[in-house]
Amino acid sequence: QVQLKESGGGPVQAGGSLRPSCVASGDNYSPYCMGWFRQAFGNEREAVASIFTGGGNTYIADSVKGRFSISQDSAKNTLYLQMNNLKPDATAVYYCAADTAFGDCHSSSLYINYWGQGTQVTVSS
Numbered sequence: 001q002v003q004l005k006e007s008g009g010g011p012v013q014a015g016g017s018l019r020p021s022c023v024a025s026g027d028n029y030s031p032y033c034m035g036w037f038r039q040a041f042g043n044e045r046e047a048v049a050s051i052f053t054g055g056g057n058t059y060i061a062d063s064v065k066g067r068f069s070i071s072q073d074s075a076k077n078t079l080y081l082q083m084n085n086l087k088p089d090a091t092a093v094y095y096c097a098a099d100t101a102f103g104d105c106h107s108s109s110l111y112i113n114y115w116g117q118g119t120q121v122t123v124s125s
Contacts, residue, residue, distance in 0.1 A: 002026035002114045004096045009119030016086055020119055022079040022096030029077070031098040031114070035059070035105035036070065036081045038092035038121075045095070049081060050105035059106045064090075086123045093118040 008020035024034070035050030049070035050059045058070050069082045079096060096116035097105060104111040 002029050002098065002100075004098060004114055004116035006094065006096045006116040006119040009094060009121045011122045011124065012086055014086060014088055014123055014125045016123075017082070017084045018086065018121060019083065020081050020094055020121070022116055024077040024079070024096075024098065029098075029100075031100045032103040033105035034072065034079045034096070034098045035112075036079075037095045037097055037109060037112075038090075039095070039118075040089075040092040043092075045109045047106040047109075048094070050097075051079070052103075052105075061106075083121070086121075088123045088125045090121060091123050093120050 003025050004022055006022045012018050033050055033052045036048045037045045038048050039045040048061050051070050067085045071080045095118045097112040098114040099105050099111050102111040
């Protein structure tokens with residue numbers, strides 16, 4: 001059974017930074033890609049960033065490009081999301097995601113087969 005556990009969310013003022021992390025565990029865990037989605041109250045879950053675990057190619061949503069980045073530490077099975085210059089509209093629950101079947105971690109949440117429990121990020125103005 002695969003488990004994804006996020007940490008590192010929390011409250012922050014606009015303009016500040018956070019770096020949530022996600023630790024993956026489980027037998028025979030070998031995802032094609034991992035990523036971060038977020039869901040604000042009343043909104044659909046949307047992709048923020050993703051990375052292919054083999055080649056390291058990344059995807060960053062246009063809305064956060066230039067301020068967010070994604071990275072991985074394969075030795076620690078850990079995924080990171082560096083969020084800089086945060087704005088109030090970034091307030092949401094951030095979910096770690098992994099795909100072991102389709103090779104797509106950003107087009108749709110339907111391609112994701114493993115989710116973390118989420119970590120709340122709250123940006124105040």
